[in-house]
Amino acid sequence: xxxxxxxxxxxxxxxxxxxxxxxxxxxxxxxxxxxxxxxxxxxxxxxxxxxxxxxxxxxxxxxxxxxxxxxxxxxxxxxxxxxxxxxxxxxxxxxxxxxxxxxxxxxxxxxxxxxxxxxxxxxxxxxxxxxxxxxxxxxxxxxxxxxxxxxxxxxxxxxxxxxxxxxxxxxxxxxxxxxxxxxxxxxxxxxxxxxxxxxxxxxxxxxxxxxxxxxxxxxxxxxxxxxxxxxxxxxxxxxxxxxxxxxxxxxxxxxxxxxxxxxxxxxxxxxxxxxxxxxxxxxxxxxxxxxxxxxxxxxxxxxxxxxxxxxxxxxxxxxxxxxxxxxxxxxxxxxxxxxxxxxxxxxxxxxxxxxxxxxxxxxxxxxxxxxxxxxxxxxxxxxxxxxxxxxxxxxxxxxxxxxxxxxxxxxxxxxxxxxxxxxxxxxxxxxxxxxxxxxxxxxxxxxxxxxxxxxxxxxxxxxxxxxxxxxxxxxxxxxxxxxxxxxxxxxxxxxxxxxxxxxxxxxxxxxxxxxxxxxxxxxxxxxxxxxxxxxxxxxxxxxxxxxxxxxxxxxxxxxxxxxxxxxxxxxxxxxxxxxxxxxxxxxxxxxxxxxxxxx
Amino acid sequence: xxxxxxxxxxxxxxxxxxxxxxxxxxxxxxxxxxxxxxxxxxxxxxxxxxxxxxxxxxxxxxxxxxxxxxxxxxxxxxxxxxxxxxxxxxxxxxxxxxxxxxxxxxxxxxxxxxxxxxxxxxxxxxxxxxxxxxxxxxxxxxxxxxxxxxxxxxxxxxxxxxxxxxxxxxxxxxxxxxxxxxxxxxxxxxxxxxxxxxxxxxxxxxxxxxxxxxxxxxxxxxxxxxxxxxxxxxxxxxxxxxxxxxxxxxxxxxxxxxxxxxxxxxxxxxxxxxxxxxxxxxxxxxxxxxxxxxxxxxxxxxxxxxxxxxxxxx
Numbered sequence: 001x002x003x004x005x006x007x008x009x010x011x012x013x014x015x016x017x018x019x020x021x022x023x024x025x026x027x028x029x030x031x032x033x034x035x036x037x038x039x040x041x042x043x044x045x046x047x048x049x050x051x052x053x054x055x056x057x058x059x060x061x062x063x064x065x066x067x068x069x070x071x072x073x074x075x076x077x078x079x080x081x082x083x084x085x086x087x088x089x090x091x092x093x094x095x096x097x098x099x100x101x102x103x104x105x106x107x108x109x110x111x112x113x114x115x116x117x118x119x120x121x122x123x124x125x126x127x128x129x130x131x132x133x134x135x136x137x138x139x140x141x142x143x144x145x146x147x148x149x150x151x152x153x154x155x156x157x158x159x160x161x162x163x164x165x166x167x168x169x170x171x172x173x174x175x176x177x178x179x180x181x182x183x184x185x186x187x188x189x190x191x192x193x194x195x196x197x198x199x200x201x202x203x204x205x206x207x208x209x210x211x212x213x214x215x216x217x218x219x220x221x222x223x224x225x226x227x228x229x230x231x232x233x234x235x236x237x238x239x240x241x242x243x244x245x246x247x248x249x250x251x252x253x254x255x256x257x258x259x260x261x262x263x264x265x266x267x268x269x270x271x272x273x274x275x276x277x278x279x280x281x282x283x284x285x286x287x288x289x290x291x292x293x294x295x296x297x298x299x300x301x302x303x304x305x306x307x308x309x310x311x312x313x314x315x316x317x318x319x320x321x322x323x324x325x326x327x328x329x330x331x332x333x334x335x336x337x338x339x340x341x342x343x344x345x346x347x348x349x350x351x352x353x354x355x356x357x358x359x360x361x362x363x364x365x366x367x368x369x370x371x372x373x374x375x376x377x378x379x380x381x382x383x384x385x386x387x388x389x390x391x392x393x394x395x396x397x398x399x400x401x402x403x404x405x406x407x408x409x410x411x412x413x414x415x416x417x418x419x420x421x422x423x424x425x426x427x428x429x430x431x432x433x434x435x436x437x438x439x440x441x442x443x444x445x446x447x448x449x450x451x452x453x454x455x456x457x458x459x460x461x462x463x464x465x466x467x468x469x470x471x472x473x474x475x476x477x478x479x480x481x482x483x484x485x486x487x488x489x490x491x492x493x494x495x496x497x498x499x500x501x502x503x504x505x506x507x508x509x510x511x512x513x514x515x516x517x518x519x520x521x522x523x524x525x526x527x528x529x530x531x532x533x534x535x536x537x538x539x540x541x542x543x544x545x546x547x548x549x550x551x552x553x554x555x556x557x558x559x560x561x562x563x564x565x566x567x568x569x570x571x572x573x574x575x576x577x578x579x580x581x582x583x584x585x586x587x588x589x590x591x592x593x594x595x596x597x598x599x
Numbered sequence: 600x601x602x603x604x605x606x607x608x609x610x611x612x613x614x615x616x617x618x619x620x621x622x623x624x625x626x627x628x629x630x631x632x633x634x635x636x637x638x639x640x641x642x643x644x645x646x647x648x649x650x651x652x653x654x655x656x657x658x659x660x661x662x663x664x665x666x667x668x669x670x671x672x673x674x675x676x677x678x679x680x681x682x683x684x685x686x687x688x689x690x691x692x693x694x695x696x697x698x699x700x701x702x703x704x705x706x707x708x709x710x711x712x713x714x715x716x717x718x719x720x721x722x723x724x725x726x727x728x729x730x731x732x733x734x735x736x737x738x739x740x741x742x743x744x745x746x747x748x749x750x751x752x753x754x755x756x757x758x759x760x761x762x763x764x765x766x767x768x769x770x771x772x773x774x775x776x777x778x779x780x781x782x783x784x785x786x787x788x789x790x791x792x793x794x795x796x797x798x799x800x801x802x803x804x805x806x807x808x809x810x811x812x813x814x815x816x817x818x819x820x821x822x823x824x825x826x827x828x829x830x831x832x833x834x835x836x837x838x839x840x841x842x843x844x845x846x847x848x849x850x851x852x853x854x855x856x857x858x859x860x861x862x863x864x865x866x867x868x869x870x871x872x873x874x875x876x877x878x879x880x881x882x883x884x885x886x887x888x889x890x891x892x893x894x895x896x897x898x899x900x901x902x903x904x905x906x907x908x909x910x911x912x913x
Contacts, residue, residue: 090764095863095871098681110681179652182645242682258684258692259863260766284765286861290748295763295861298755472631472876 016044017400017544024144024208035137035150038213043124046213083277085598087579089591090286090295093307096259097285101242102226103174103181109306111220112591113262113283116276118247120219120226121149121168124587133219134163134227134248144208151199155271157229158252165195167227175224180238186216186224220590250276250594261285264593276594289313296323296576302598303575305591311383312447317574324579326586330571331397333390333499334489335563336373336439336452338366341520342484344426344435345369350527350560354411357560364426370412370564372419372459373452379567382448387567392554393490393499395568401496403551411559416459423460431461438467439485442474449487479514481523491569496550500534504557507531525562529553603912604901611893618889619882623663626878633679633876653677655878666882675886676879686883689868694887696766697864699776700857701849703784708792709842716799716838720807721826731796738793747786747859754782764861779860787856791845798841802834835906843899850895851888 019027026049032042091097094109102118105111121135132138135149155163172193178184189212192204205212217225232246243256248271251264261284266276284301286292289310295301297320308330309317317323340347345365347357357363375389388396391410396402407413420430428434441449446468453464464485469477477483493499503510504525512523530553537549558565571589575581578599585592634646634655650656653676654665666676675686715735719728755763761782767775806812807830815825854866865884872880903910 090861095861095867098678098684101682104682106680178642178644179648182642182649184645185642239677239682239684239688242684258689259696259867260692260768284861285863286764287867288858288861291751291764291859291861294748294751294756298751298759298763300755300763300765470631470874472633472874476630476632 012041012044015041016048019045019049024142025140026144026208030140030142033138033140033213035135035139036132038122038131050209050215083597084279086280086282087278087303087593087596087598088301089281089283089303089305090292090301091261091283091306092286092289092292092304092309094285095287097256097262097283098258099242100245100253100256100262101238102223102228102245103183104238104242105223106182108589111223112305112589113264114223114226114245114247115220115249115590116251116264116281116593117245117249117253118219118226118228119155119163119249120222121217122213123219135217138213145205147203147205147212148196149201149203151201152271153199155248156269157232157248158246158267159229159232161229161231161246163227163248164198165201166198167230168201168225169193169195170230171225171227174228174233181224183224186222190216220587220592251281259285277597278593281593293317296574299576302579303581303591303596304573308569308572309574311386314386314572314574315384322577324575324577324581326573326581327386328571328586329388329395329397330491330569331395331493331498332489332491332569333393333395333493333565334487334567334569335390335393335565336369337478337483337486337488337524337563338369338561339481339483339485340366340524341481344428350525350562351529354559361426363561364422365428366561366564367411368419368422368426368460369456370561371415371422373455373564373566374414374416374459375567376414378448378451378455382451383567383569386570386572388570390565390567392558392565393493393503393562394496394550394554395493395499397568398493398496398499401547401550403554406551406555406558410555412561412565419459420461423462428462431463434460434462436463436465437484439464439487440467440469440474440477440483441487442471443468445487452487476514478510479512481512481515481520489566496546496554497538500530500550500553500557501538504553504562505531505534525557525560527556527560527562530556600904600912604897607897607900611897614893615886615889619886620663622885623666623882624659626876626881627659629876631876633878649679649683653679653683653879655679666879670886675883678880679877680875686879689880690865690883690887693863693865693868695768696862697850697853697857697866699766699769700780700783700787700853700862700864701846703777703780704788704791704849704853705846707784708788708795708845711788712792712795713799713838715796717803717826717831719796719800720803723804728800731800735793735796738789741789742855743786743790743853744855744859746789747783747856750782750786751859766860766862783853783856783860783862786859787849787853791849795838795841795845798838799834802837803830806830806834832906836903839899839902839906843895843902847892847895850891 025033026045028042028045032039038046091109097110097113099105099110100114100117102111102114105114119134121133123131123133132152134152134155136152138147138149140147151163151165151168157163172187172190175181176184176187189206189209190203191206194202194204196202203212209216215222219226227248229246233241236244243258244253250267250270252267253262254265255263261282264281264283266279270276283305285306286295289312292304292309293313293316296304314325318325338345340362344362346362347360347366350357358367379385379387379389389407391406391412392403394401394403423429423431423434439449439452446466449466453466456462456464474486474488478486478488490499490503502508505511506522506526511525512520515523533549533553533556537546537553540546540549573581573586573591580597580599582595585595634650654662669676673687675690677683677685678689715731719731722728751763754761761778765779767779769776812825812830815829851865853864854870857864857867865887868880869884869888871877872884900912904912
């Protein structure tokens with residue numbers, strides 16, 4: 001479980017955070033930062049300095065859990081599997097792969113595929129070493145502003161074009177243009193990319209940037225600097241290139257029909273002759289959970305990529321001896337939002353001390369709802385046990401920042417008797433006289449919604465009705481604070497800022513941006529102290545101090561019920577036992593297939 | 600007759616135009632903004648640029664005029680998502696899948712239904728009639744998605760006879776194509792098959808009671824001739840109407856069956872477009888669907904005259 005730190009990992013983490021923040025090289029030597037490979041320590045430090053260390057925690061956390069949980073077949077036997085073969089994959093959660101052009105990719109399920117087709121300057125492995133992908137080595141100036149990359153020679157694109165410095169510059173110019181790329185902001189700190197010679201480029205930064213190597217230049221999740229091919233883009237145009245991008249990756253796209261799926265073939269001239277092992281990969285999008293399960297059970301597909309498979313299927317997969325289920329902590333939180341501008345839980349000022357708030361009828365009802373939710377029961381019934389109870393936006397995958405005692409200290413901790421007492425004191429003994437509320441959910445969130453309805457009925461005696469809305473409509477209601485209760489949450493939160501800055505500040509981008517500001521001075525939550533704490537933590541350079549600030553802010557949002565927090569999700573990969581998926585490819589969220597073999 | 604067809608074609612075009620226009624404005628009145636929904640992953644600056652590039656920042660009536668103008672040049676616009684694929688391309692890729700699935704479902708249901716209907720009518724209250732009646736009610740009352748999942752579990756997961764999901768184009772060979780479509784076609788065709796079988800039975804029973812059938816039999820015609828030439832032809836009029844509706848419904852995409860078998864046909868394109876508020880895709884798909892509907896109806900009306908020469912359109 002997440003709270004079982006091992007000592008070595010803790011020491012490693014403490015070391016990662018222990019540096020002088022004013023040092024432009026983050027307390028590392030220039031030789032530490034030099035390519036062709038960054039050590040685990042260096043990557044940890046860079047991630048810590050970039051506020052991305054939670055990502056590394058995810059990676060650390062994944063290592064032991066990546067051992068198969070189901071399927072008695074020893075994986076060791078499979079390691080001897082020969083190269084070659086066709087791997088058939090189902091991509092969950094979509095009917096079509098809309099784009100593979102890194103400049104346009106907005107979904108994880110798309111860059112999972114792109115990571116197999118295109119290259120970048122660096123790539124991070126799950127053991128936390130960063131490797132040069134298209135860069136062989138690199139060097140950094142004393143002030144941390146000038147990075148010189150030596151590019152791998154003899155690399156060719158799938159169309160035969162040689163890879164040179166011009167391609168790096170072309171990609172940079174394309175990605176920083178918002179007309180051509182949706183990731184232009186990611187390159188805001190880069191002042192210039194200069195060609196020194198055909199195989200050397202210099203990247204000049206405005207400010208030292210720790211995330212440069214581990215995020216911006218990273219080939220898969222980074223996307224902004226995933227190298228594209230000039231000639232192919234010009235010949236094919238962006239639409240066609242989006243279907244069949246030409247890159248330098250281990251696989252090339254040989255077929256892509258919208259809705260039909262993508263066929264990848266081994267790229268013979270990949271720079272590493274050992275990879276990829278497979279001859280061919282066939283990717284079929286499968287939108288519905290039941291057919292997805294049938295397809296992997298029947299052997300029509302051998303691996304599930306894309307969005308995590310539906311929770312109700314996981315137990316079925318685990319009990320199937322033909323399948324391997326690998327589960328790791330996922331970074332995110334899910335919550336039940338309670339509109340503070342509506343009766344009977346109206347709270348128009350969260351700034352009062354908690355003891356004072358607890359005397360307000362509106363707050364009593366909010367707290368009663370949050371306290372009445374039995375997270376364990378919810379997770380068991382709605383998620384079939386695949387999730388961890390949540391009491392705040394900061395998730396356990398951010399291990400360093402995660403408050404492991406919040407489940408005991410939060411005002412929201414499960415206590416049905418206290419919840420009923422609060423409700424009675426607010427004037428609704430056993431839910432009598434309580435108005436019928438509407439809980440807004442997406443069609444996919446219906447089961448979760450029904451279980452919340454059931455739990456609230458059981459523990460508080462109140463009636464809640466489901467109001468099912470398509471996602472774009474639900475988000476509009478959320479943004480304009482036009483709901484009673486609403487279910488939405490966050491994924492891909494690797495840093496406390498992803499949780500606190502995005503969600504919990506008065507000015508957060510999700511905090512009622514489209515509300516009527518005359519009638520509602522804030523969105524779903526506003527607390528002066530939280531705002532101050534978040535403003536401090538986001539610039540705090542002492543990381544132990546930052547952790548304190550983060551945990552304090554997180555605790556206040558929990559105690560004052562910014563939302564009734566429900567659960568933190570899991571990252572789950574499912575494949576058939578004839579597939580050998582090595583631990584060194586088990587990167588959360590990614591499906592790198594270059595080392596995968598078939599028995 | 601020619602004048603009638605020209606007139607009907609003109610009306611059909613008016614209907615298609617009205618549907619397209621209605622959908623265009625209704626879509627924009629429906630709550631939910633695609634750019635708002637995608638904003639979490641896209642730089643706001645890029646979202647503004649994209650909105651501008653696709654012309655979606657202009658007043659609605661200008662967008663409408665532009666859309667209509669381009670439509671006459673065969674340009675249906677581009678999807679808001681991904682690499683902004685041309686809508687015509689998306690539909691061109693989805694349409695063959697729908698045609699293949701719909702035709703197979705239609706042919707299978709027709710052959711089954713009409714033979715069952717005739718046998719039921721001719722051998723009224725026989726064991727066979729009861730079996731067909733039972734089968735028809737089963738077919739009608741089983742939801743298609745449930746039937747689809749049942750088929751997958753039996754024939755793909757347990758028996759490994761047929762592939763569970765997906766679509767393979769005919770160019771990859773007949774068997775791969777057919778084996779992928781067989782289960783979806785059965786799932787999609789069964790409800791229609793049941794309806795058509797019941798329609799055929801009752802229409803046949805009606806006709807078999809008439810005097811001219813008695814006369815036909817009295818003058819010593821073979822029973823086969825009586826049934827197929829004299830009775831069936833006259834019984835077909837109401838059946839053809841239902842067949843027309845069935846065909847149009849199948850052609851416009853059998854969303855649920857497409858979902859179950861992971862076939863990205865017209866129905867799925869439309870539903871996904873609606874869920875994402877991908878305006879250009881929805882407009883394009885609805886346009887195609889309404890053309891299919893309106894012209895299938897026209898075709899059915901013309902078919903009447905072929906089946907029953909007494910019917911004349913002036």
